[in-house]
Amino acid sequence: MRFAFSDEDEALRREVRDFIAENLDEKAAQELYDAKHGGGYGDDAKALLAKIDAKGWNAVSWPTEYGGQGKSRTAQFVIEEEFYRAAQLIIGGGGTGAPAVLASGNEEQKREFVTGSIRREVVFCQGYSEPQCGTDLAGVRCRATRVDDTYVINGQKIYTTHAQNATHIFLLVRTDPDSTRSRGLSILLVPMDMPGITVRPLWTVQSDPPAPIGTTYGEPRTNEVFFEDVVVPASCLLGEEGDGWAVSQRGLNLDRVGAWRYLISVMRDEDIVNYLKSSEDPAVRGKAQNDGVRDKVAEIWIEGQVCRLMTMRSISIEGRGGTFTYEGSAEKVWAPEHGVRTTEAITQILGPGAQLLSDSPDRIEKGVYAHNLMGAYQSTVNHGSVQVKRDQIARKGLGMPRPRKAT
Numbered sequence: 001m002r003f004a005f006s007d008e009d010e011a012l013r014r015e016v017r018d019f020i021a022e023n024l025d026e027k028a029a030q031e032l033y034d035a036k037h038g039g040g041y042g043d044d045a046k047a048l049l050a051k052i053d054a055k056g057w058n059a060v061s062w063p064t065e066y067g068g069q070g071k072s073r074t075a076q077f078v079i080e081e082e083f084y085r086a087a088q089l090i091i092g093g094g095g096t097g098a099p100a101v102l103a104s105g106n107e108e109q110k111r112e113f114v115t116g117s118i119r120r121e122v123v124f125c126q127g128y129s130e131p132q133c134g135t136d137l138a139g140v141r142c143r144a145t146r147v148d149d150t151y152v153i154n155g156q157k158i159y160t161t162h163a164q165n166a167t168h169i170f171l172l173v174r175t176d177p178d179s180t181r182s183r184g185l186s187i188l189l190v191p192m193d194m195p196g197i198t199v200r201p202l203w204t205v206q207s208d209p210p211a212p213i214g215t216t217y218g219e220p221r222t223n224e225v226f227f228e229d230v231v232v233p234a235s236c237l238l239g240e241e242g243d244g245w246a247v248s249q250r251g252l253n254l255d256r257v258g259a260w261r262y263l264i265s266v267m268r269d270e271d272i273v274n275y276l277k278s279s280e281d282p283a284v285r286g287k288a289q290n291d292g293v294r295d296k297v298a299e300i301w302i303e304g305q306v307c308r309l310m311t312m313r314s315i316s317i318e319g320r321g322g323t324f325t326y327e328g329s330a331e332k333v334w335a336p337e338h339g340v341r342t343t344e345a346i347t348q349i350l351g352p353g354a355q356l357l358s359d360s361p362d363r364i365e366k367g368v369y370a371h372n373l374m375g376a377y378q379s380t381v382n383h384g385s386v387q388v389k390r391d392q393i394a395r396k397g398l399g400m401p402r403p404r405k406a407t
């Protein structure tokens with residue numbers, strides 16, 4: 001076994017690094033950050049994305065028949081790692097929706113949505129959570145009633161990130177009104193501009209004061225999305241009617257796979273090491289000599305390497321067309337909790353200034369350490385909470401029985 005990237009992948013990494021050094025300046029980085037948080041792309045960001053797309057890097061490992069490059073998943077991993085580290089830019093094919101369409105869609109849907117995602121003409125948001133069911137997704141109430149060749153949708157979703165700029169929503173609905181729990185659910189791929197859809201912002205703690213550039217954790221905005229007699233063609237159905245639970249779970253697992261997922265947590269380890277090494281402040285430099293600090297920094301860095309290996313295992317499973325039993329859940333517990341440990345350690349090592357948010361005059365590094373600490377806690381809940389993931393690991397990974405219901 002050769003436990004390393006191939007020469008080809010290493011050459012690709014060098015090429016991507018050179019490209020970033022040449023093309024990513026501060027203005028483009030700021031515009032990308034603003035766009036991620038609700039603004040449109042500025043000219044510099046657009047020009048950068050066009051150059052990236054011309055290289056074919058946006059979907060390097062996806063099938064050529066849908067516009068990808070047909071290269072390996074490790075090539076995609078390398079590209080994702082480099083762009084996310086440089087500008088928290090997700091390049092390479094991760095993200096919501098399209099991987100699940102590739103796995104569960106018919107030919108027409110793959111051509112529309114996979115090719116559309118690669119060309120940036122299609123952007124999905126994820127419509128799973130509802131006011132009464134986030135963790136307990138089997139309790140979904142949003143209904144889609146079949147009427148001839150259409151579905152009529154009524155209900156509400158909540159915490160729908162990027163609903164304000166998505167072109168489509170990957171929507172979990174109940175298509176069988178007599179069903180309960182995970183049966184009778186379906187996935188619909190719904191255009192966001194259909195009459196009857198209303199998007200209302202839901203601001204998070206990261207919005208006020210605003211999280212500065214460099215904050216990798218936590219969205220400043222999610223949304224509530226309301227559906228009132230929204231009529232869509234039946235061809236919006238992804239997979240079989242009633243099979244929505246399996247399709248959505250597969251989608252969730254695929255969305256979790258990607259170098260950027262682990263980097264969200266691990267970049268914080270790199271921040272502290274870089275800050276201790278490069279700060280001009282003698283007090284900070286003194287900390288770099290402190291045995292306790294050095295031990296702690298080494299410890300979190302080792303944990304970070306575990307995050308990376310877990311991500312690579314998921315990529316390997318996905319690349320072989322395998323299915324996840326507990327691996328995605330294990331990654332989803334380990335990386336966010338590592339993120340909490342590492343951001344806590346950073347604020348303790350750097351002291352009170354690192355615990356102040358962006359609007360405080362005494363904050364350090366624009367408040368990014370404090371915002372990342374808040375966001376790290378948030379990441380233990382979104383995309384499936386760690387408590388529930390632990391339960392899935394116990395059941396699917398260790399074969400333990402379901403927990404007894406509280407009486």
Ligand SMILES: Cc1cc2nc3c(=O)[nH]c(=O)nc-3n(C[C@H](O)[C@H](O)[C@H](O)COP(=O)(O)OP(=O)(O)OC[C@H]3O[C@@H](n4cnc5c(N)ncnc54)[C@H](O)[C@@H]3O)c2cc1C
Binds near residue numbers: 126
């Ligand atoms: C910033 C952010 C962005 C998000 N983006 C999206 C999005 O784009 N699309 C989308 O569909 N959703 C999104 N979510 C929703 C997210 O997936 C849910 O918040 C999450 O699944 C938890 O659901 P809940 O908020 O209803 O909490 P609850 O389900 O009420 O859970 C509250 C707490 O109780 C615990 N708990 C609940 N049930 C159990 C159990 N059986 N055993 C042990 N502990 C349990 C949970 O672990 C959690 O700690 C987002 C959330 C956040 C915070």
